[in-house]
Amino acid sequence: MKLALKVTEIEQLSPLVKRFRFEDPKGASLPVFSGGAHITVEMPEGDTIRRNSYSLISDPYDGSGYEIAVRREDRGRGGSLYMHRKLSEGDDITVSTPANLFQLDLRARKHVLIGGGIGITPFLSQLKQLDMEQKPFELHYAARSREEAAGLKLLPKAAHIHVHLSEEGARMDLGAILDGQPMGTHVYTCGPEGLIAAVADQAARLGWPKSTVHSEAFTAPPPGEPFDVVIASTGQTVTVKADQSLLEALEAAKVEINYSCRGGVCGRCRTKVIACEGRILHNDHWLSIEERAAQKDIMPCMSRFKGTRLELDL
């Protein structure tokens, strides 16, 4: 289901990050959600609709509005530029109902949340949920400098909220954070791939069970060179433009396809490849190394293609 909302607030949090608030035009209450949930925002431009997913940063149990924080990616497909340059307070905006691919495991004795850069966003709703549920947690936020740390304005000041600014010499020490946590602690990481890998590594070294280590690496689909795909059922050829994802191009061509996260993590858009003469540029977090190498499946929300022929089972 889609929600037709209005942009009611835009705030510059840092030179690159803006906060947006959306509300129902008649003040109706929006569906509440769970910490870590995201919405998909529609950005109509010309004959295409671009859709990006963003973590909700507002209070999950407060239906009066939804808030997201968007970092401007100057080399992206244009989604974040649309949000930063085209959108004003009072504009209409269409978003999806919330969905959650990064939920808290409420069985945990304690939750350790680690956010790097804009990866702080899913934790902003989670920490509100943890507060309400009165669950023990600590949050670590790493950013380069005070100026870039957009999350500073959104984080409450509290003893269990730690900010690590590398420019001020306070680098995050993962060993110190994870060592000595009580049994049954779960750790959640969101941010650059390097950070996610480093946390997983550290946790493994300390003998944490895999099921207690969670991460979300959701990024917007990257732009790239244009390419063509053939739709097996109709024989139709669809051209994917440089600033379009394959999923967006398929949608624009009215080819039916499933999706949820649009960030390569939910698996929903997985599509069988019938013929591939060339190389699939896998950018998702779903397919395994073997599946990638086999070139028999593609995740159209994130991945692209370089070669002479790509035929999809659609």
Add this chain to the structure above:
Amino acid sequence: MTMQFNDETFRGDYTYHNSQKAIRRFPFPFDQDAYMYSVNIEQHPGGPEGSPFEVMFDVDEHYVAEMKDREITLAEDPLRCQSLPHMELAGWDLLELIMVSKARDYPELFTLHRDGNDWHWINKPLGIEKKFTFLDPTTLPCGPMEYITRQTQGDFALLHERDGNLWMDAGMVTSQADWSLDFDVGMNFFEWHAPVPKARKMGVFDKALKFLLSVGQDQSYRRLNWTLTVNPRLDTSPETYHKWGPEKRSVTPENVGRKQFLRVELQTFFRLPRSNALAFPIRCYLANLEDLAGQPKWGRRLHRVLRDIDPTLAEYKGFAVNQEMIVDYLSQFDDGAPTSPGIFPDG
């Protein structure tokens, strides 16, 4: 219009009965003259006026008696209601979903006043009036899931999503057909479906799990499942098999029409907002062969379905021993005429 509730029992003297109206709205599960195991999923709610598909949580003439039967089962075996600690939030989600739906769909029976987290709930058929604080378990006599499911027909499973699977970590199960909560709490989707023959091989569960994981907050779905039971018994759990199992042998050609019941489960799926858990209510409807055959289309079709069914399914659904008697009885209603498509009765 106020609803009349039957004075009836689901055990002992088995005075359970269906009015003409209840028979006509029975969720007959066969949409054609043959049966195949499939994942026949539709959007819920939605369906003809008066059908059990019309609203989120159907309330019918059996409501009060069913809730009494649940009370008896729980008094004998409190473990039929279990909730692991991390599922309490899902319990509140479920309580909200049911209270809001019932107050909206049956305003003459249920009322809900909400002022922030101060809630006031009135359930007229059961004579309950309660003021409590939403999300504060100390203000209810028991956990939120138990509280609301003692007032709602059907069994309930609450599923926790993790590691790409669904785990049944809470439930209220007093009218199950072929599974047991005690056995299933903490089990994942594949473990608790393991006994269904053929389905695993057909990849039905992989598809079903994939589907369930993708159910979003604003979507809810249903499917029908069925089995046969002797006598209108809700509690046909493995734990009490010694009480009801032998009743299978009390069926004779003379009483089969009245004693043999078609048991239909209306299974629905909801994604709960605060907990991101899945709610899986399983509502049970019972009608005997005689009542069903009163609808000519159903009499013909039931005969054909039960006559031609795969023997392993007849075994799994527990009626193989009486199949011949059942089919003989039903044959008198089958004149060989074609049946109309769909599940609803003619005329």
